[in-house]
Amino acid sequence: MPRIALTMHPSDNVTTLMDGRLDQASTHDGLLLKTSVPFGHKVALRAIAAGEAVVKYGVTIGVATTAISPGEHVHVHNCS
Amino acid sequence: MSTTAAELPGFEAYVRSDGRVGVRNHLALVSTVALSNRTAELAAAAFDARRAVSTPPTLLVRGEFQRGLQATDAELLNRILTQLVLHPNIGAAVVLCHDRRAAQVWRRRVAGCGKAVEVLAVMDSQGVQRAVDLAVEALLRLEPELHRATRKTCALSSLTFALECGGSDASSALCANPAIGRFVDSVVAQGARVIVSETAEFIGGEAVVRSQSVSAEVADAIIARIGATEARMAGDGDHYRGVNPTAENIEAGLTTLTEKTMGAMCKIGTSRFEGCLAFGETPSKPGLYFMDTPFFSPCSITGMVAAGAQMTLFAMGVFNPSGNPLAPTIKVCGNPDTLQHWHDGIDVALADMIEGHIKLDTAAQRLQRVIMNVANGALTHTERWGEGQFIVPRMLPAF
Numbered sequence: 001m002p003r004i005a006l007t008m009h010p011s012d013n014v015t016t017l018m019d020g021r022l023d024q025a026s027t028h029d030g031l032l033l034k035t036s037v038p039f040g041h042k043v044a045l046r047a048i049a050a051g052e053a054v055v056k057y058g059v060t061i062g063v064a065t066t067a068i069s070p071g072e073h074v075h076v077h078n079c080s
Numbered sequence: 081m082s083t084t085a086a087e088l089p090g091f092e093a094y095v096r097s098d099g100r101v102g103v104r105n106h107l108a109l110v111s112t113v114a115l116s117n118r119t120a121e122l123a124a125a126a127f128d129a130r131r132a133v134s135t136p137p138t139l140l141v142r143g144e145f146q147r148g149l150q151a152t153d154a155e156l157l158n159r160i161l162t163q164l165v166l167h168p169n170i171g172a173a174v175v176l177c178h179d180r181r182a183a184q185v186w187r188r189r190v191a192g193c194g195k196a197v198e199v200l201a202v203m204d205s206q207g208v209q210r211a212v213d214l215a216v217e218a219l220l221r222l223e224p225e226l227h228r229a230t231r232k233t234c235a236l237s238s239l240t241f242a243l244e245c246g247g248s249d250a251s252s253a254l255c256a257n258p259a260i261g262r263f264v265d266s267v268v269a270q271g272a273r274v275i276v277s278e279t280a281e282f283i284g285g286e287a288v289v290r291s292q293s294v295s296a297e298v299a300d301a302i303i304a305r306i307g308a309t310e311a312r313m314a315g316d317g318d319h320y321r322g323v324n325p326t327a328e329n330i331e332a333g334l335t336t337l338t339e340k341t342m343g344a345m346c347k348i349g350t351s352r353f354e355g356c357l358a359f360g361e362t363p364s365k366p367g368l369y370f371m372d373t374p375f376f377s378p379c380s381i382t383g384m385v386a387a388g389a390q391m392t393l394f395a396m397g398v399f400n401p402s403g404n405p406l407a408p409t410i411k412v413c414g415n416p417d418t419l420q421h422w423h424d425g426i427d428v429a430l431a432d433m434i435e436g437h438i439k440l441d442t443a444a445q446r447l448q449r450v451i452m453n454v455a456n457g458a459l460t461h462t463e464r465w466g467e468g469q470f471i472v473p474r475m476l477p478a479f
Binding site: 004006008016018019020038039040041042054056057059060061062074075076079080 | 249250251253254284287330332333334335336338339342343397415416417434435
C-alpha cells in the first residue's frame with residue numbers, strides 16, 4: 001500500500017507524508033521516494049535547485065540550501 | 081459554515097456580579113509573590129484535607145513572582161494578578177501577600193469587586209504554622225460563599241476562548257487547527273470573543289493578517305507587533321531554529337518558522353481580527369483578537385486567561401502538557417501516534433481526518449460537543465492531571 005502524501009496547494013513543490021508506512025517507496029500519486037521518511041515530514045514533488053524557494057501552503061516556507069531531487073526528504077539538512 | 085448561530089446550544093454556568101460567566105466555581109488561593117508560595121501550598125493541602133466533598137480542590141495561583149521589578153513589569157504583574165483574582169471562573173479567593181503593606185494595597189484593589197475575597201499577609205502572623213493556619217481559616221470562611229453561586233443557562237456568546245497550539249507538527253495544520261478554526265467561525269458569528277496569541281508564530285503570516293483584519297489599522301497594529309518580535313529575535317544574534325520551531329517541532333517534520341506559522345494560523349478559520357491587544361488586555365467587544373505575547377504557551381495562555389478567557393482550545397501534534405489551571409484547556413489532536421500513546425491527555429481525537437474518513441464540519445462538531453460538555457462542568461484531562469502554570473512575562477532586568 002503506497003504512502004499517504006498530502007499536498008496543501010497547487011503551487012507547492014513539496015508534499016507531506018501523513019502515515020507511518022516507512023517501508024513504502026511510493027505515494028498514491030506515483031511519486032517515487034526514499035523509504036524511512038517519518039510521519040509529517042516533507043518530500044520534494046519535483047527537482048528543486050539550490051537557492052530555489054521551498055513552497056508549501058502556496059507560500060515560501062524556506063530556501064533549498066542544496067539541490068534536491070524529486071522524492072527526496074526536505075528538512076533542516078537541505079532547507080532553511 | 082454548517083453550524084449556524086441559531087444552532088449553537090446553551091450551557092449551565094455561573095453568572096457573576098459583574099455579568100461575566102464562569103464555567104468553573106473555583107475557590108482560589110493566590111500567592112502574590114514567590115516568598116509566600118510555600119505557605120500557600122501548605123495551606124491549600126491542609127484545606128483540601130478538610131473541605132466538603134462538593135467543594136472543588138483549591139485552585140492555587142502562584143508563580144515565580146518577584147519583588148524589585150522595574151515599574152512597567154511591576155504594573156503588568158499586579159494588573160495580571162488582579163485580573164486573575166477577578167476572573168469569572170473563580171467564585172471566591174484568598175489573596176496571600178508576604179508583607180502588610182502589599183496586603184493593604186490589595187485590600188484597596190479588591191474593595192467593592194463584588195466577589196468574596198480575603199487578603200492576608202504572611203507577616204501578620206507569628207510563626208510558620210500560624211501563617212498556614214490563618215490561610216486555611218480564610219479558605220474555610222469563604223467555602224460557604226462559594227456554594228451560594230448557582231448555575232444558570234448561558235449562551236456561548238458569553239464566553240471568551242483562548243486559542244493555543246503546542247507540539248505542532250504537520251497534523252496540526254491538517255486536523256486540530258482547522259477544526260478549531262471552523263468552530264471559531266461559528267462562535268464568532270454567535271457573538272463570542274476569541275483571542276489568539278504567540279506573536280513569533282505569526283512571523284511569515286503577515287499576508288494572512290492583512291487579508292483577515294477588519295481594517296488596515298488593525299492589520300498594521302498586529303504586523304507592527306510581529307515586526308518588533310522578529311527584530312528582537314534577529315537582533316539577539318542567536319539562532320532561533322531549535323528554539324522556534326522547537327526541537328520537537330523539527331523532529332516532527334516542521335522545517336521553518338514560516339511553515340509552523342502557516343499551520344498555526346488555520347485556527348482562526350476565516351474570521352477577521354477586530355483588534356490587537358497587549359498582554360492580558362481584555363477585548364472590548366465580541367470578535368477575534370490578536371494578543372501580543374511571548375510564544376511559550378503557559379505564558380501566552382496566562383495573558384489570554386487574564387484577559388477573561390474562560391476556556392482554552394489547544395491544538396496539538398506531538399504531546400504537550402501545557403495548559404492553564406483556571407481556564408479548562410481542551411486538547412485537540414490529529415496525530416495517530418500521539419493519540420495512541422497519550423490518549424490519557426487528549427480530549428478530542430481527530431486522526432480520522434487524515435485519511436478523509438471525516439470532513440472538517442464533522443470534526444468541528446465533535447470539538448463543539450466536548451466544548452459544551454466542559455462548559456457544563458465536565459473535567460478536561462489537564463484539569464484531571466492538575467497541569468498548567470501561571471507565567472507573567474518580564475521585559476526588563478529586575479533591581
